[in-house]
Amino acid sequence: MIPLGFERLEPAEMLARAAAFAERMSRRRSVREFSSDPVDVDVIRRCVAAAGCAPSGAHKEPWTFVLVTDPATKSRIRAAAEEEERAFYAGRAGEQWLADLQPFETNADKPFLDAAPALLVVFAQTKAADGGKHYYVPESVGIAVGFLLCALHDAGLATLTHTPSPMKFLAQILDRPRHERPFLLLPIGYPADGCQVPDLRRKPLADLLFER
């Protein structure tokens, strides 16, 4: 064990920081229309470093991130994703799911997988490369992705949490070992000019926080 480095803030500063962070996060929106403007991949690398600071079960850090900027690889990912999505929209989803997606105007076409300058693919390690056990893997990777989304948004980049299902093709195309499962496909870049998003409202705090 080593001493914890922890800085206590003034109460007013704490409140100001919490409010500013909530305000900043309230402006994050999933983007489906990306500009092809390049991004500085160093920014993304640092955001992945932030994601890698997430807590994880028994500190096993059960995550792998693959950053794809090669246009040919992006195109292969798009083609494979669209094949899955066509089956999804043609019936696999079922009526209720398709009705719930109506407000988002999504369909099987995924041009953003070519247009976005970077795709970050997050893999969950179901176990260690040497066969050792990993714990609370979805929780750990989910928390890391939360860190990642905050970091990317804070750095001024737009993202889409995209989960074509099933996502096995990502492990194949990116040549990942068997103990890694695709968890999330994250296009990263800038919104296209004139990008539109659904007119969503978020639940008021009173509907999501109960205090006893």
Ligand code: IYR
């Ligand atoms: N993966 C599909 C469908 C989809 C599902 C959910 I739940 C969404 O929130 C959005 C889309 C697609 O990307 O179109």
